[in-house]
Amino acid sequence: MTEHDPTDPPIDPRIPVTVLTGFLGAGKTTLLNRLVTHPDMAGTALLINEFGAVGIDHQLVEQVGETMVLLESGCVCCTVRGDLVAALETLHDKLARRQIPQVRRVVIETTGLADPIPVVWTLMEQRYVAARFRCDGVVTLVDTGLGAEQLDRNEEARRQVGMADRILLTKADLADRSAREQLDARLDVLNPSAPRLVVTHGEIEPRRILGAGLYAPGSLPAEVERFVAETEAAARAGEAPPSAHGAQALPVSFTCFFNHQVPWRGFAVAMGEILAKYGSHLLRVKGLMNVAGLGAPVVVQCVEQVAYPPVRLPRWPKEGTRFDMRGRLVFIVRNLPEAAIDDIRRRLADLPGDAVALRAAATAPLLPTRCWLSARMPVQGRSSFETDAWHINSVRLGKGRPAAAAS
Numbered sequence: 408m409t410e411h412d413p414t415d416p417p418i419d420p421r422i423p424v425t426v427l428t429g430f431l432g433a434g435k436t437t438l439l440n441r442l443v444t445h446p447d448m449a450g451t452a453l454l455i456n457e458f459g460a461v462g463i464d465h466q467l468v469e470q471v472g473e474t475m476v477l478l479e480s481g482c483v484c485c486t487v488r489g490d491l492v493a494a495l496e497t498l499h500d501k502l503a504r505r506q507i508p509q510v511r512r513v514v515i516e517t518t519g520l521a522d523p524i525p526v527v528w529t530l531m532e533q534r535y536v537a538a539r540f541r542c543d544g545v546v547t548l549v550d551t552g553l554g555a556e557q558l559d560r561n562e563e564a565r566r567q568v569g570m571a572d573r574i575l576l577t578k579a580d581l582a583d584r585s586a587r588e589q590l591d592a593r594l595d596v597l598n599p600s601a602p603r604l605v606v607t608h609g610e611i612e613p614r615r616i617l618g619a620g621l622y623a624p625g626s627l628p629a630e631v632e633r634f635v636a637e638t639e640a641a642a643r644a645g646e647a648p649p650s651a652h653g654a655q656a657l658p659v660s661f662t663c664f665f666n667h668q669v670p671w672r673g674f675a676v677a678m679g680e681i682l683a684k685y686g687s688h689l690l691r692v693k694g695l696m697n698v699a700g701l702g703a704p705v706v707v708q709c710v711e712q713v714a715y716p717p718v719r720l721p722r723w724p725k726e727g728t729r730f731d732m733r734g735r736l737v738f739i740v741r742n743l744p745e746a747a748i749d750d751i752r753r754r755l756a757d758l759p760g761d762a763v764a765l766r767a768a769a770t771a772p773l774l775p776t777r778c779w780l781s782a783r784m785p786v787q788g789r790s791s792f793e794t795d796a797w798h799i800n801s802v803r804l805g806k807g808r809p810a811a812a813a814s
């Protein structure tokens with residue numbers, strides 16, 4: 408053990424907070440799922456925030472610890488001064504009362520549409536929070552293949568990149584070299600100084616992104632400096648911080664419920680047609696489906712026109728005291744006319760049977776959901792289920808799990 412030198416600066420007793428951000432579907436939940444199994448994550452509290460009336464993300468993050476505190480909220484950047492502060496107050500209160508074991512670090516996963524500036528501002532300037540927590544870094548995930556276009560089209564994505572201390576380039580396995588070059592050209596302008604790390608399927612050592620004491624105000628790109636100044640001015644005037652959502656059409660979220668089991672191939676083909684027709688307006692689609700012939704739910708995920716391989720959960724999540732086995736699909740869309748939303752609802756309410764669907768698929772070789780039709784649906788780990796938007800999930804407080812569990 409090294410001796411503490413009395414001339415060293417005093418050790419900061421505040422709990423470090425890492426803000427994990429990235430545009431819709433960039434891979435934040437995937438990364439968190441990998442991180443929480445790592446021994447270095449012991450004593451980390453997770454705050455998860457979702458966009459949309461029906462939360463899905465927190466069902467996909469493995470609940471590894473015993474303690475979970477639920478806090479109501481909407482989108483983090485729009486309600487930040489209320490709910491984020493309340494979330495951190497609750498966490499601190501529970502720690503002070505010893506209702507939960509010691510927390511060494513907090514990780515906040517923002518929604519894919521969150522503007523991180525008000526989040527960082529709250530951590531640094533809100534009196535209660537700043538006295539107990541300190542911002543330890545902003546880690547921004549960017550989809551290597553879709554990133555360049557997302558940055559061109561979405562102010563939220565640009566702010567997320569502009570605030571980053573580390574940029575994690577995800578899904579490099581799906582992107583070609585020209586996509587990476589186009590993305591690098593955008594990142595060179597938006598945030599040339601943040602190191603870029605390639606991460607595939609969330610695989611990265613926690614020490615490369617957490618606890619690094621990264622956050623360095625003053626070194627922000629000029630455009631971001633302006634956003635920060637606006638946020639400060641609004642906060643001083645007692646107004647809600649101006650978020651990136653003000654700069655362009657607000658994304659809209661709607662949910663389709665399925666009261667009965669769905670035929671998988673019929674559903675896959677209908678979704679493929681929806682993605683092909685409306686993909687450029689579909690920022691994100693994700694949900695749980697009750698598929699005919701399966702006793703467990705299937706997680707489906709799409710980002711724009713890309714449909715990811717479906718994943719089978721081992722069992723239905725609990726809602727309150729009962730199991731709600733209704734399928735549900737959350738759409739987050741931008742600039743999609745009402746008529747198109749009606750069309751999507753209609754197609755999903757009237758799914759073709761499997762035989763009809765397979766015939767349709769045979770004449771549509773470019774269907775984005777082709778991978779769904781031949782999916783083996785691997786089983787994912789355990790999941791948790793709650794309906795509120797905010798979660799504090801204390802990860803593996805106490806003893807660490809053996810490293811082998813991470814693989």
Ligand SMILES: Nc1nc2c(ncn2[C@@H]2O[C@H](COP(=O)(O)OP(=O)(O)OP(=O)(O)O)[C@@H](O)[C@H]2O)c(=O)[nH]1
Nearest residue numbers: 430431432433434435436437519578607608708715
């Ligand atoms: N091929 C590939 N797929 C990935 C990778 N990382 C994530 N994915 C998939 O991308 C999809 C979206 O990933 P998520 O982790 O849910 O993304 P997110 O950022 O949490 O999404 P939102 O919460 O909607 O913002 C999922 O189907 C993941 O399995 C990767 O490195 N390679």
